[in-house]
Structure formats: C-alpha cells, structure tokens
Amino acid sequence: MSTVTSQKPHDRLAQALSNEMAAVSALIRERMASEHAPRIPEVTAHLVEAGGKRLRPMLTLAAAKLCGYTGPYHIHLATTVEFIHTATLLHDDVVDESSQRRGRPTANLLWDNQSSVLVGDYLFARSFQLMTEPGSMPVMRILSNAAATIAEGEVLQLTAAQNLATTEQVYLQVVRGKTAALFSAATEVGGVIADAPEDHVRALFDYGDALGIAFQIVDDLLDYQGDTSATGKNIGDDFRERKLTLPVIKAIALADDEERAFWVRTIEKGKQTEGDLEHALTLLNKHGTLKATQADALAWAEKAKSALAPLPAHEIKDMLIDIADYVVSRLT
Template identity: 75%
Template sequence: MGLDTAVKKPHEQLAAFLADDLAAVDAMIRDRMASRHAPRIPQVTAHLIEAGGKRLRPMLVLATARLCGYDGDDHVKLATTVEFIHTATLLHDDVVDESGQRRGRPTANLLWDNKSSVLVGDYLFARAFQLMVAPGDMRVLEILSNASATIAEGEVLQLTTAQDLSTTEDTYLTVVRGKTAALFSAATESGAVLAKADEDMAKALFEYGDALGICFQIVDDLLDYWGSAATGKNVGDDFRERKMSLPLIKAVAHADTDEMIFWKRTIEKGDQRDGDLDAALALMAKHGALDATRAEALVWADTAKQALSTLPDHPIRAMLHDIADYVVARIT
C-alpha cells in the first residue's frame, strides 16, 4: 500500500491514503463555515471542528467513493456535508446534555451560550443541505436527508428513554442506530451511490457503516464506565446524566430488589450521592454487564468486517477492515 503500517493507526493510514481529498474537505469546511454577517458562526464552528477530531465520518465518504472507482470531486462536497451534520449534532447534544467538556476542551455552549450553540448548529445543518444537493443525485440526497431526520429522531428517543429503567436492549439499539449509526451508514452508502456502484456493493457498504456505527457507540458507552483519562472519556458522565446505555440496561436487567431500590434512587429520581458511581460499577461487575457489553461490541465489529468480505480486493477495503478492529481496540 506504500504506507508505514507499523507506526500508523488504521484511521491514520486511511487519512494518509486520502490526503489530497481530506485537504480539499478541510478547505471546503473553512470556506463554507464562514459568514459575512455573523462572525460568531465561524468562531463557534472552528472551536469544535478544529478540536482534534479524527474526521472519521467524512473519511468514510471519501474512502467508499474511491473504493467504488469514483474519480470526480463531488465526494468532497458529500464528505463536508457529513462533517457539518456531525458537528451540528454535537453542538445540539452539548446543550441538551448540559456538557462542559468535549475532546478535552470547554464546550461551545460553555464558552458562548446555549443560544449560540443551537443557532450555529442550525446554520451548519442548512449548509449541509446546500452541499448535499450540489451533486444533483437524488438518491444521494435521499440518503443524507433521511439520515438527518433519523439522527434527530434518535436523539429525541434517547431523551425520552433517559431515567426509564424499563428501557430494553432493543430500544437502546434503535437509539444507537438513530443517533450514531445512521450517519456512519449514510456516509458509506452515499459514497458508493455517488460512484454508481452496483446495488450489492452499495448494500454491503451500508451494512458496514451501520455495524461500525453501532460498534462505535457501544464502545463509547462502555468506556464511560470502563475508561480513564487516557481514553479521553470522563468516567461516569452517562451515570450522572442518567442515560440508559447498554452497561446500565444489562445491570438493571439482573437487579434484585435491593439493587432496584438503588437504581430507582440514582437513575429514576436522580438522587445521587458520594460513592454511588462506585456502587454502580460494583453492580455492573457483579452481573458481568461490562464484559457482556464488550462482547456485543466485538460482535458488531465482526459484523462490519464480514460486510466487506464480498467487496473486491483493494487497499481501502483492507483499511476499512482494520478500522473496525481499531474501534474496539480500546476495550480489548
């Protein structure tokens, strides 16, 4: 592949392979997040976009388009679209979650205010729609616009399931498919569709993105209880925000009467005291909830890799395969 795979992580290998495309995406991001009349828009947007994210979602658009033989430049517009949708949802999420930190930096709503975060998020959604219509491909537009609606639906569903101890694993999966996996699968499928790939190839790449996105979110939720400062996660945030993530759902499903009293106090009522996070972690360990969550993440990583097995041999296919392993590397 002409890359030093011994020193680069999988997403870094892919970024190196797509270096020219990514440079074009970065240039388009800077151009399209500008505003002649509202200087706060580029200030807020730059704070988040330049915070060190891996650009994984836009890379998936670029990678799948190239994997399918695309040789134009509209994939840059779609990759920028995906990054703007992702950034808009982060701005809105931080307001909803009342977050004070993201990627080790103060959140935009903390540095500015909630109104600015919401309105700039709305601006980025509008910019995303301007970009997604540019290629003139109705199916691509359908994929990305449907994903935008699904993401919002998933966020609302998560909001309604928070503090609800009756939330099932099926409902959790619906939330995850909405708020996270929808953008992954839209990224991978739209790249294939833009390249005029056949239906089987587009379907395989959709399934890869779907499984990768689910795996990504399960790992993220697991690290909220199993992580450390080294992972970039603030351990216990989901517990404090009373989110019904998979580790918690699994622990509650095996709770006895006394344990349910604890969960009702801390999650339903929000009466959290010193030592409650440690107690929650002990209950999760007692019932094997963290190990079971880890096992599910590994299954979804395998599902993502299996989806690639029908695709033609290509350096990008190998890198996408390795990215699925990389997503779960922090929990193995």
C-alpha cells in the same frame, strides 16, 4: 489485521486520502464562513479544529474511492457529513449540559446555549445546501433521511434514557438513530455517487451501520472504564447524567429488588449521593455486564468486517477492516 504497522488505522486511511481530506478541510472553511454573523465561524472553528479524527467524512471518501469514483462530488458529500456531525455535537452539548468535548471546553460553555443551538442550525442548513450540489436525488434522500433519523434518535433517547423499562432493543434503536445513521449514510453515499452496483452499496451501508453501533457501544463502555486523558470525558458522566446505556440496561435486567431500588433512585429519580458511582460499578462487575457489553461491541465489529465481503480487493477495503478492529481495540 491485514497490515502490520505501528500507525493507527485511521491515520493510515487519512494518509491514503490526504489530498481528498485537504480538499474537504478547505471546503469546510469556505462554507462555514459567514459574511454577516462572525460568531458562526468562531464557534464552528472551535469544534472543527479541536482535533477530531474526522472519521465520518473519511468513510465517505474511502467508500467512493473503493468504488472507483473519479468525479469531484465526494468532497461535497464528505463535507456534508462533517457538517451534520458537527451540528449534532453542538446541539448534544447543550442538551447534555456538557462542559468538555475532546478535552476542551464546549462551545456552549465558551459562548452560550443560544449560540450553540443557532450555529448548529446554520450548519444543518449548510449541509442541505451542500448535499444538493452533486444533483443526485438518491444522495439527497440518503443524507436528508439520516439527518431526520439522527434527530429522532436524540428525541427517543430523551424518553428512554431514564426509563428503567428501556430494553436492549430500544437502546439499539437509539444508537442506530443518534450514531449509526450517519456512519451508514456516510459509507452508502460514497458508493451511490460512484454509481456502484446495488450489492456493493448495500455492503457499504451494512458496514457503516455495524461500525457505528460498535463505535457507540465502545463509547458507552469507556464511560465506565475509560482513561479520562484518552477519552476527554470524565468516568461516570453517563451515570451522573442518568443515561441508561447498555452496561446498565444489562445490569437492571439481572437486578434483585434491592439493586433495582438503587437504579430507580439514581437513574429514574436522579437522587445521587456520594459513593453511588462506585456502587454502580460494583453492580456492573457483579453481573459481568461490562464484559457482556464488550462482547457485543466485538460482535458488531465482526459484522462490519464481514459486510465488506462483496466488495473487490483493495487497500482501502483492508483499511476499513482494520478500522473496525481499531474501534473495539480502544477497550483493551
């Protein structure tokens, strides 16, 4: 770690970017307003004000600052990133039939599925309006591509999630789509708006990509070994929702016939009974796949840190390195 302090890295970054983050919050409130449909700000405010870390927009601001940007448009881009993220959360909770997010009831539970889907659509539309305002075609290309990649990743997950033939390669493709695409777009546009050299922009993209993959692998691991009060999720939700994540994919690759039959019944066919989650955890521990998955997450975090090498020395760079460490520190 580059700085020794009791403060969490994302809090330090938030502090270093406090003025910019305040401007992003103001723009979020302004653009999520709706003159004709009061339900839009109601639903959006429930999610936006649920106390999320706003890591993705912070990454855009950090990348722009690291590259010496002095204009106003990083605020628009950070807000765009947050709107895309919030829209996908609203849609995800409907698809997953979730009842809890960040320790609070989900919007689809408090209102209904229709409201969640349509407000998500509204936020996507708002994000496209916002991304045009800097007048940069490369920025629009990066963010619109990310929006398409996220949707593609979610659809791929629908078919891959309950298919025992899903490999680690397909899992990585899903993760790159549904999670890492927005991280890498968030960091890349910060460099692009600052007119940074090509190798710096590439470094920021690579950092965001690896950080996003590490982040999702950690999330999937915490589903089997996390602290519910800290994660706001119940242990085993992915198992109950029949989602094939990395620990299970690794266990299936090592399974004997009897174990494979268990995974076919519980994940492919969805016939789950009392004690199945405990048995799944026994198999994951037997094959050491939780530890192997943890090693993968740590390797991606290292990749994120080393990606920043071409960028100049800067306190923001140190904080980004610390954030990569922090993402995987949730596992210890």
